[in-house]
Amino acid sequence: MPTLPNELVLLGWSTILLVVYIMTEGQTATRDRGLGWNAGPRDGKAKPLGVLAGRAQRALRNFQETYPAFIALALALAVSGRTGGLGEAGAWTWFAARIVYLPLYLLGVPYLRSLCWTVSVLGLILMLVRLL
Template sequence: MTSTQTLVIYMAILTWLTLLLASLIRVKGWTPSGTLIALGNRDNLPEASPLAGRAERTARNTLENFVLFAAIALVAHAAGATSPGIATGALIFFWARVIYIPVYVAGIAYLRTAIWVVSIVGLGMMVSGILR
């Protein structure tokens, strides 16, 4: 397995954890009543607090970007593309996302956007490596 494929797996785990965290924050899953909501059908979710809203938006953004990353990484693998730019771009994307998640949840607006741009640059490097 290549380092890029390993990062796809790590990113899948990170995405799942981000989705789980957002859900638990929304229902306050660490409380007895929140645990009951989390284990139920979630028909009557409480209103999202600002933190829960940011966590949900972080999770959605992480999922959206993971889809792009996985598609690009899998196309690179299927095409047999081995450019160093692909692996470097994947690393940049992954670590930018690792930093992005807590920054977004914390509500640091402009830094969040700058980090997102860095992750997109990583995706661009991967695409460029494939098209060469």
């Protein structure tokens, strides 16, 4: 069985990371709004989210903003045969920054969280440079 490029391995792991973001958002929202709200049809006006659930929701939305670019770049690198080098470094950079980003956002750490987001975007840029 041939080994997969690290960009594709990270694509697989990024799916698990997406689930972590989704579960964090869902669990914190359920804590604030109750199990009945989560299990029900969620019709009508929802009870406002608390601070932690609001942060989890915004962190998930932020993840979802860069995730499509990561998927596209990882697949494009693999299909084009341009894996490794800057592309692999960029994929690792994006992935590591996105892992660190979630707890920083949940804890409300300013500046460092923004730096982490910037590092993740730089990872995407490295992937793009390798592709082009």
